[in-house]
Amino acid sequence: MRNIYVFGNEYIEQDSLAKRLASCIGTRLNIVYCTSPEQILDSEEKEILMLDVVKNIRKPIIIKDASQIKSSKMISLHDFDLGFFLNLMKAMGIKKKIKIIGIPPKGNISEIAKEVQQWI
Amino acid sequence: MSKSITLNHITKIEGHAKLVLGIKHGKVTRCELSAVEGSRYFEGLVRGRRFNEAHEITSRICGICSCAHVIAAISAVEDALGYRPTEQTETLRILLTLGERIRSHATHLYFLALPDYLGYESALAMASKFKPQLHNALNLMKTGNFIIKAIGGRDLHPVSATVGGWLKLPKKDDILQIKKMLIAVKKDAVKTCSLFSKLKYPNFKSSTECFSLVDKNGYAVLSGEFTSEKSSFRKNQYKDFVKEYHQPRSTSNFVVKEDHAYMVGALSRINNNHGKLSKDAGKILRSLKLELPSKNPFHNILAQAIEMVHCIDEAIKICSELKISNEQVERLELKKGNGVGVIEVPRGTLWHEYTINDNGIITNANIITPTAQNLLNIQEDIRAFVPFVIKKGKKSITLDVEKLIRSYDPCFSCSAHFLEVNWA
Numbered sequence: 001m002r003n004i005y006v007f008g009n010e011y012i013e014q015d016s017l018a019k020r021l022a023s024c025i026g027t028r029l030n031i032v033y034c035t036s037p038e039q040i041l042d043s044e045e046k047e048i049l050m051l052d053v054v055k056n057i058r059k060p061i062i063i064k065d066a067s068q069i070k071s072s073k074m075i076s077l078h079d080f081d082l083g084f085f086l087n088l089m090k091a092m093g094i095k096k097k098i099k100i101i102g103i104p105p106k107g108n109i110s111e112i113a114k115e116v117q118q119w120i
Numbered sequence: 121m122s123k124s125i126t127l128n129h130i131t132k133i134e135g136h137a138k139l140v141l142g143i144k145h146g147k148v149t150r151c152e153l154s155a156v157e158g159s160r161y162f163e164g165l166v167r168g169r170r171f172n173e174a175h176e177i178t179s180r181i182c183g184i185c186s187c188a189h190v191i192a193a194i195s196a197v198e199d200a201l202g203y204r205p206t207e208q209t210e211t212l213r214i215l216l217t218l219g220e221r222i223r224s225h226a227t228h229l230y231f232l233a234l235p236d237y238l239g240y241e242s243a244l245a246m247a248s249k250f251k252p253q254l255h256n257a258l259n260l261m262k263t264g265n266f267i268i269k270a271i272g273g274r275d276l277h278p279v280s281a282t283v284g285g286w287l288k289l290p291k292k293d294d295i296l297q298i299k300k301m302l303i304a305v306k307k308d309a310v311k312t313c314s315l316f317s318k319l320k321y322p323n324f325k326s327s328t329e330c331f332s333l334v335d336k337n338g339y340a341v342l343s344g345e346f347t348s349e350k351s352s353f354r355k356n357q358y359k360d361f362v363k364e365y366h367q368p369r370s371t372s373n374f375v376v377k378e379d380h381a382y383m384v385g386a387l388s389r390i391n392n393n394h395g396k397l398s399k400d401a402g403k404i405l406r407s408l409k410l411e412l413p414s415k416n417p418f419h420n421i422l423a424q425a426i427e428m429v430h431c432i433d434e435a436i437k438i439c440s441e442l443k444i445s446n447e448q449v450e451r452l453e454l455k456k457g458n459g460v461g462v463i464e465v466p467r468g469t470l471w472h473e474y475t476i477n478d479n480g481i482i483t484n485a486n487i488i489t490p491t492a493q494n495l496l497n498i499q500e501d502i503r504a505f506v507p508f509v510i511k512k513g514k515k516s517i518t519l520d521v522e523k524l525i526r527s528y529d530p531c532f533s534c535s536a537h538f539l540e541v542n543w544a
Contacts, residue, residue: 038258
């Protein structure tokens with residue numbers, strides 16, 4: 001069964017939707033809830049499938065290139081986020097395809113789930 | 121000629137700090153380091169809560185060292201209730217703490233400290249040229265994370281450790297897997313020592329006193345006396361020696377030992393415990409021909425690298441000897457008391473103290489983080505160090521001072537306290 005790596009923080013409303021959505025997107029995927037981005041290093045798949053909340057979007061989007069993600073310069077360990085980590089992997093030449101299903105911070109879960117299904 | 125340097129946001133450290141530096145006629149006229157984090161109120165938050173909630177609440181002080189706060193809080197509460205944990209409980213707490221130290225040191229060394237020495241703005245900028253080194257870092261971090269998750273139940277804010285024991289014990293397979301990963305990653309820790317031993321550290325000697333726990337039974341983690349080259353005292357005496365005070369400019373307390381600044385952290389631990397390092401960590405230390413005790417704060421990162429080898433060796437030893445028995449959490453008899461928990465964590469010595477009433481309610485709390493203890497020392501080091509680099513341009517002085525601050529691996533988020541108010 002294919003893994004989907006799910007990011008977010010269930011205690012912060014604007015960052016919780018990916019974790020809430022994960023359980024609604026079917027049983028064909030093994031859901032891996034991530035608390036730290038380096039967990040994706042365990043992925044043995046050629047393409048790493050991820051689900052995360054993206055700021056300032058209203059509809060789900062697909063991101064296939066880490067350079068599309070704004071990443072910080074890492075001024076503290078708290079900046080060790082998914083964007084930083086994917087860009088680091090790219091800079092280090094870790095050749096793995098990525099597919100991030102980006103969802104808006106809020107919206108109707110069942111409608112978002114329907115739209116997301118096409119990319120799974 | 122006068123110079124004034126104000127760093128409103130010092131980068132590549134945890135949290136927010138500010139430095140105001142004034143230089144006139146080749147002399148430092150003003151040097152003020154402040155934590156500018158918002159107040160945290162954690163000591164207030166635990167007041168009125170039950171004794172077995174302190175570790176869950178204070179864990180949230182920091183995501184980077186949440187295990188540290190969990191174990192320090194539990195130790196303090198158990199001390200207040202007069203309970204001594206079983207050997208297995210204590211050993212698992214040490215293993216959790218070692219895992220966190222491996223993760224924290226690896227991240228700090230490679231992602232925050234190393235770019236300065238290699239002339240890069242960030243780890244991302246150096247990634248294409250230093251791939252093997254960053255692979256080492258990721259392997260070490262992953263191992264630390266695995267230990268924390270397997271022992272603590274989660275890789276952040278662990279949930280398995282509690283007052284009186286462990287809510288969930290690791291399985292035999294978890295311990296075997298940890299051991300396997302540690303054996304595999306040890307070479308990366310050794311390479312880290314080699315890399316950091318080749319860096320050029322400024323030749324600076326602080327006049328500080330280096331404190332850490334010292335335990336006759338080994339390289340202190342969860343027990344021992346708070347010791348320097350000059351003095352030593354037991355944990356329950358700490359208020360006789362260690363004083364906290366506020367500065368209006370800073371949300372973090374400043375801490376002194378008998379009115380003097382002191383240093384805690386990896387360098388202090390190595391200075392005070394070098395004879396108790398693991399065989400391989402000791403061998404690496406001796407090969408560096410470092411004069412001990414070293415009072416050069418820039419050596420703190422080198423000490424962190426050596427500690428990683430030691431932590432891996434210690435954790436392997438624990439995994440080899442550990443036979444998990446199905447111990448239940450001890451139900452502790454409630455009684456009023458006061459207890460202190462003091463442990464060694466990635467950035468230095470961490471203190472938790474709780475007063476509990478007959479009903480098990482916390483009536484008072486005090487937490488002193490490593491960064492709060494180091495804050496005045498960092499400021500005094502900056503004041504003493506700047507004259508050595510004073511002829512350089514403003515940009516170079518700033519970078520050198522930032523390197524000095526970062527060498528302490530400070531965490532200003534954790535050090536921020538609330539200000540006490542005397543109501544009229």
